[in-house]
Amino acid sequence: MIDVVTWGTAHLYGDAMAQQHRLRHRLFVERNGWKVPSHDGMEYDQFDTPAAVYLVRRDNAGVVGGVARLIPTNRPYMLKELWPDMLEGEVPATPSVWEATRFGIEDTLEPAAKRRIAAEIVIGCLEYGMMLGIERYLVLMPPLIIRRTIGGAGCEVRFLGQSRELAAYPVAAAEIRVSPEALAAARARAGIDHEVIRHNAITKEAA
Numbered sequence: 001m002i003d004v005v006t007w008g009t010a011h012l013y014g015d016a017m018a019q020q021h022r023l024r025h026r027l028f029v030e031r032n033g034w035k036v037p038s039h040d041g042m043e044y045d046q047f048d049t050p051a052a053v054y055l056v057r058r059d060n061a062g063v064v065g066g067v068a069r070l071i072p073t074n075r076p077y078m079l080k081e082l083w084p085d086m087l088e089g090e091v092p093a094t095p096s097v098w099e100a101t102r103f104g105i106e107d108t109l110e111p112a113a114k115r116r117i118a119a120e121i122v123i124g125c126l127e128y129g130m131m132l133g134i135e136r137y138l139v140l141m142p143p144l145i146i147r148r149t150i151g152g153a154g155c156e157v158r159f160l161g162q163s164r165e166l167a168a169y170p171v172a173a174a175e176i177r178v179s180p181e182a183l184a185a186a187r188a189r190a191g192i193d194h195e196v197i198r199h200n201a202i203t204k205e206a207a
Contacts, residue, residue, distance in 0.1 A: 001198040002124035005054040019064035027104040051075040055124045066117040069102040086173040100137040119190035122153040127197045129178035136175045143172045154185025
């Protein structure tokens with residue numbers, strides 16, 4: 001299941017917040033060599049603020065296997081502050097458009113488990129978007145991941161301009177539309193017939 005974690009609700013999820021920062025360090029600093037801030041084996045940047053929402057996928061033992069960070073574009077976000085030229089002129093600043101970044105899956109898992117978790121996180125983003133009335137997400141990721149993982153899940157993807165080299169590999173900006181049709185397609189392709197976000201009072205508080 002996917003937990004919706006924020007600064008305000010992190011204490012309700014044990015060490016899930018710290019675990020997702022450690023997972024990001026393993027993936028982005030140790031594996032990919034990103035030159036981003038880290039401390040005590042945890043990766044973070046200037047956009048990890050109280051405005052950020054974390055979709056954290058945990059197994060039955062509470063171990064984090066995947067994460068995505070969501071930020072409304074009426075708050076500072078990565079594409080706007082660092083690479084606005086990749087947005088083709090439009091720089092959204094509205095609660096109906098969010099940025100999705102730090103999409104990561106635990107490397108040590110079996111391929112089938114990694115595919116499952118990736119699909120669950122994509123579905124979780126769509127479910128959360130439907131809950132909050134989000135119209136679309138902006139992403140900055142390697143084009144292959146955008147096409148295979150997000151587009152392959154059934155999402156409507158539109159690339160925004162040309163890819164470029166960042167941290168020694170190509171990345172591209174794209175937008176993903178949120179709709180009931182996209183959610184239904186993603187669930188069907190993953191063989192998931194239920195909601196993946198854990199629904200309880202905490203979900204509403206996190207939102």
